[in-house]
Amino acid sequence: MRLTCGISGVALLFASTVAAGAHPHVFAEARLDLTVGADRSVKSLRHLWRFDELFSSSVLMEFDKNSDLTLDAKELDAAALTIHASLAEYNYFQMVTVDGKDVVMTPPARLVIRYKNNQLVIQFETQPKEMLPLAGKVSIGVYDPTFYTAIDFTDDDKLAVAGLPQGCARAVVRPDPDTAIAQNQKSLTDAFFSDPTGTDLGKIFATRLELTCA
Incomplete structure (x- = not known):
């Protein structure tokens, strides 16, 4: 997760330079719950991310100020504020589009x-x-444009829709990386893989929820 923050230990983990080839260093299992209102409009997206133990331990080491090997309410609040500010730069890893x-x-x-x-x-x-x-x-997806964090929906049910109206279809799209690269070869230059600020082209690899209504 390439996040910008001023906290030393977590900052080093979040802000390490992405190596050529853009391999993820942080892993999270995710769930997305989308709610549709009676007026057939999207009301909210609820995100849940469960991070790998290595990254989680790094956060623990940075924010466990009383060294009791857990995070109390005050320490959790401090971590939440830091991560909230850092994710803002990347739109909280959200991708939402209508007809592109x-x-x-x-x-x-x-x-x-x-x-x-x-x-x-x-x-x-x-x-x-x-x-x-x-x-x-x-179309709704979750991805890190810098490729530092891998957001994984382990099965299609982890992208859920409440209140989907009749006449609307739900589909989960999991792009094949080789196919995505082949289809976007002209855009995927060396700069794409080495740009530390990230790129919107990362969305071509993102698992996404697609809703299509007649």
């Missing part, structure tokens, strides 16, 4: 963080800044 056009999402007011069974768990909720009706193809 980006949709602006309202940033989450806060992150809810837990540390349980040696794993850091982050939860937050966002809403479309403007009304987002289910018309055309609505």
Whole structure:
């Protein structure tokens, strides 16, 4: 997770330079819950990310100020504020489009963080800044544009929709990396893999939820 923060230990982990080839260094199992209202518009996206033990232990070491090998409420709040600010630069790893056009999402007011069974768990909720009706193809994905973090939906049920109207279809798309590279060969220059600021082209590799309504 290439995040910008001023906390020494976590900053080193978050902000390490992405090596050529853009291999992830942080891994998270994810769940996305999308809610559709009675007016057939998207109301909210609820995200849950469960991080690998190595990354989680690094966060523990940085924020466990009383050295009791856990994170109390005050320490969790400090970690949440730091990660919230850092993720803002990358739109909280969200990709929301309608017929290929980006949709602006309202940033989450806060992150809810837990540390349980040696794993850091982050939860937050966002809403479309403007009304987002289910018309055309609505696509929602979660990805790190710098490739430092791998966000993994272990099965299709981890991308859930509540209130999907009749006449709408739900599909989970998992792009094949080789196919994605072949289809975008002209855009995938060396700069794409070495740019420390990330790139929107990363979305071509992202697992995404697609909603199509008649």
